[in-house]
Amino acid sequence: DAGVIQSPRHEVTEMGQEVTLRCKPISGHNSLFWYRQTMMRGLELLIYFNNNVPIDDSGMPEDRFSAKMPNASFSTLKIQPSEPRDSAVYFCASSLSLGSPYEQYFGPGTRLTVT
Amino acid sequence: AQSVTQPDIHITVSEGASLELRCNYSYGATPYLFWYVQSPGQGLQLLLKYFSGDTLVQGIKGFEAEFKRSQSSFNLRKPSVHWSDAAEYFCAVVVNGNKLVFGAGTILRVKS
Numbered sequence: 001d002a003g004v005i006q007s008p009r010h011e012v013t014e015m016g017q018e019v020t021l022r023c024k025p026i027s028g029h030n031s032l033f034w035y036r037q038t039m040m041r042g043l044e045l046l047i048y049f050n051n052n053v054p055i056d057d058s059g060m061p062e063d064r065f066s067a068k069m070p071n072a073s074f075s076t077l078k079i080q081p082s083e084p085r086d087s088a089v090y091f092c093a094s095s096l097s098l099g100s101p102y103e104q105y106f107g108p109g110t111r112l113t114v115t
Numbered sequence: 116a117q118s119v120t121q122p123d124i125h126i127t128v129s130e131g132a133s134l135e136l137r138c139n140y141s142y143g144a145t146p147y148l149f150w151y152v153q154s155p156g157q158g159l160q161l162l163l164k165y166f167s168g169d170t171l172v173q174g175i176k177g178f179e180a181e182f183k184r185s186q187s188s189f190n191l192r193k194p195s196v197h198w199s200d201a202a203e204y205f206c207a208v209v210v211n212g213n214k215l216v217f218g219a220g221t222i223l224r225v226k227s
Contacts, residue, residue, distance in 0.1 A: 004158070048213065102147050102215070108157060108158045
């Protein structure tokens with residue numbers, strides 16, 4: 001099992017540019033979560049999907065952030081335009097909503113730096 | 116609101132010594148509780164979980180945790196720490212069906 005795959009692992013961009021982060025969940029998992037980790041705020045849930053449908057996006061900081069899940073094996077988190085305060089590590093996690101529904105498996109993260 | 120508190124930001128223990136990391140939760144019903152570990156530059160790995168039943172749960176890497184409802188605690192323990200255990204540890208609770216709320220984390224340093 002390849003685990004949750006995220007790309008890119010590192011992203012450096014200039015303020016105002018569009019950034020797209022990608023995630024491939026574990027095959028067979030039907031829930032997907034996007035988190036942001038910063039020193040100041042710790043780990044925050046941004047949005048989660050169940051069966052490709054966004055269930056809760058209350059953690060999305062503002063309209064500059066958007067997330068999609070066009071199919072069961074792919075999701076994107078987009079920031080447009082990016083700002084320096086968006087610099088953080090972004091994690092994707094997936095889980096199976098049957099059995100042990102709350103066991104989330106995390107990807108390695110994408111470290112985003114906005115200059 | 117449901118929350119998780121990890122009172123210790125940093126803990127340093129000697130290799131071979133015992134370890135206890137504290138976690139307190141605020142939740143009305145029976146909580147679903149987790150401990151995750153994060154090594155530098157890595158994602159989070161699940162160590163153990165508590166849903167119901169036996170209040171002492173065993174996890175991977177020799178870790179265990181005990182759920183104490185009377186104290187609203189779910190402390191993580193290990194009898195003998197190895198240098199490879201140095202990492203950041205997060206306690207988490209499930210809220211609103213499927214969301215995890217994490218504590219601020221405890222950084223464990225192991226000295227030889």
